[in-house]
Amino acid sequence: MAVETLNTQDGVRDVSFADPAFLADPWRNIARLQTEAPVYWSENQRGWIISRHADVKAAYADPRFSxxxxSQLFRDMPPEVVAQLEGVRKYTGLLVNRLDGEQHMRIRSLMLKAFDRGSVKKMESFIGEVVDRVLDTCEAERxxxxxxxxxxxxxxxxxxxxFDLPxxxxxxLFSLASDFTSASAAAKVTPELLLKLERSIRTLNEVFNELIAVREKHLGDDLISMLVHARDGLHKLDHDETLAQLHGLVVAGAETTANSLGTQLVHIVKHPELQERLxxxxxxxxxxxxxxxRYPGTVKCMTRFAKEDIELHGQTIRKGDLVWIMNVGANIDSSVFADPYRSDVDRPNLRDSFAFGPGMHFCIGHILARTELSEFFKRAFQRFNIEILQENFDMAPSYIFYGYRELRVRFTPR
Known part of the structure; x- marks a missing residue:
């Protein structure tokens, strides 16, 4: 089991993102680093950890961070394994959240049209229908x-x-999304996870290649059609770019929201005043x-590579160094959020929160995600008294996502 170690850098204790204690409670140690070493070289993570709100915000906006x-996925991978990961290299590299500059903005602008507030508003009725069907299952299962x-x-x-799929x-879709994130967001990447990711990408491509061919001939009113036919002047997504964005939508739309549902449910159940407010x-x-x-949150951090030497708080981040930008630290920074561990429903925090990332890489689907979550919780707590049936949790082994592998619950109709 990974444990905290003592780094020689000013006697500051290092952290390991794969440590079960860190997976269960990332805030304590990141808050410690905010005070002791806000820009910290982690031997365990082999990169710099940036944890204060102002520095996180600046790092995301700094074009010197790519x-x-x-290549982060391939660190320490045997050459014979890397040779088998052509799909991983190609398609994860084309994801909109892994691009810089003009290429990032071109793809982002083509995708934004499907996720504006008006588009999501049109989905609210069927989101409510899906939520009600899921809650019917909860009532039957108890x-x-x-x-x-x-x-x-x-x-x-x-x-x-x-996607307008049967x-x-x-x-x-859920299986492939889980396989994708288990490798690409793993706190400890293994050859087995990457080879599984390669197979998942190939399967996703087989599925979407057929669907793209149909949408090219018969335009529909669905997300795949939107991406296939998206244009900005003379520009459009090429075939591989389209495949990559569809991969990203499956993962973001499934795995990210799935983790948020579980962690938010536990938090609300633990705080009766939040249930009463709902x-x-x-x-x-x-x-x-x-x-x-914001807190407890879902996305713990994102990574960047330094494109050149950068000085920050007396530390020199060298060209090529990996940087861990800690959303989870920014979101509990007491210099920005009063009483950061308290859930204040009326806190106007979206601008300062790093729940969806900042600036150019702000999550395209943030309105959809919050609509799904809000529709579920307001309907669930109207219909049920909800109990959590376990005290200890097996956490997702992810450096990105905070979530539970299993969550035993009881839903009792009110």
């Missing part, structure tokens, strides 16, 4: 693993509907889930 970080019954079903069903595609003021749900995306 989002093109596919005691169940929330991760399987809700987390694996609700967000993937939404994506399936947005119901039989839903389990496949029941007395259902319209507050959107603000509540926005606040809970």
């Amino acid at each position: 989002a093109a970080r596919v 005691e169940f693993d929330f991760a399987k019954v809700v987390g694996a079903v609700l967000p993937t069903t939404i994506m399936q509907r947005m 119901d039989e595609y839903r389990p496949l 029941r007395s003021d259902p319209d507050a749900a959107f603000n509540l889930v926005t606040e809970l995306l």
